[in-house]
Amino acid sequence: MSAQGRVVCVGLGPGDPELLTLRAHRLVSTARVVAYFRKKGRPGLARRMVEGMLAPDVEELAMEYPVTTEIPFEDPAYNGALAPFYAEWAERLKARAEAGEEVVVLCEGDPFLYGSFMHLHARLPAEMVEVVPGVTGMAGCWTASGQPIAWGDDVLTVMPATLSEAEMAQRIAASDALVAMKIGRNLPRLRRALASAGRLEAAWLVERGTMEGQRIRKMTEIPADEEAPYFAILLLHGQGRRP
Structure with missing residues (x-):
């Protein structure tokens, strides 16, 4: 991947900032671009967890869910709203990586345990993605x-x-x-x-x-x-x- 950047999803642990791994802290504190999920109008827990750790000139990408708990999970409208959302953000992150950038995606807990990032991971080229495990909730x-x-x-x-x-x-x-x-x-x-x-x-x-x-x-x-x-x-x- 010499000509490409990458998308790195960092597990931030269960909530206490002191429970970040050393690797997670290094990646977060040196990131030039960070992305994180949040509900519209809210700062997002992942973003709150890294308050004070980010570089002053970091670029932030807030991925705002179109729906959270307003529609029951079993309602077809739930997947109908979220599938295009994940597809759009996967393409946006892919484009940044193809341009040679590294985007650090913040995720509470461990990204591969009920994490929203899994839906981006499934849509991104495997060779473009790195996942950093975190202490689970x-x-x-x-x-x-x-x-x-x-x-x-x-x-x-x-x-x-x-x-x-x-x-x-x-x-x-x-x-x-x-x-x-x-x-x-x-x-x-x-x-x-x-x-x-x-x-x-x-x-x-x-x-x-x-x-x-x-x-x-x-x-x-x-x-x-x-x-x-x-x-x-x-x-x-x-x-x-x-x-």
């Missing part, structure tokens, strides 16, 4: 809970709370340890699934893990009709084999 949350998530032979399940209530209950019942993500307005359904699987008493909700405003509560302490913020993760800690 779930790792930040289970560490914040003060308890190991998996012991010995525990099987860990990572589950989106966008699944049906019945499927969530089935997976909860079959798992030794579990992480539920994408909670938000799905928290009441997730609560019912936990109760159906007989594991409500053991569940913890970590909101904004490692970030300002972090809150950790047992699910039994949370009102039945309460919704969770976007950055919330539910944990069921494993109790498996140990010496």
Whole structure:
């Protein structure tokens, strides 16, 4: 790629700026062009996480989602709005790289774990892209809970709370340890699934893990009709084999 630049997606970790890797910090602080996702009218969490790290003359590209939670995921209009958005930005980033530039894309957590960058990655030439892994949000949350998530032979399940209530209950019942993500307005359904699987008493909700405003509560302490913020993760800690 001597004549080309590249697109580098940098995993920023779970929220605490001190949990960036050394490689991520170096790339962010020396970037000439940075791109990041955000909701229209919002600064975007990824951008907030690097406040004070960017070069004074850096060029910023704000990739504003056309839709976030206004349309249900299962509505065809959701993909209908997002597919052209990802296609457009993939072409724009590709053009910058073909012109010899390096564009650093900021991503919360790890880019390959439910990250929006995956949809650009799938549309960009593989030889043009580099991905820098980051500490995952779930790792930040289970560490914040003060308890190991998996012991010995525990099987860990990572589950989106966008699944049906019945499927969530089935997976909860079959798992030794579990992480539920994408909670938000799905928290009441997730609560019912936990109760159906007989594991409500053991569940913890970590909101904004490692970030300002972090809150950790047992699910039994949370009102039945309460919704969770976007950055919330539910944990069921494993109790498996140990010496």
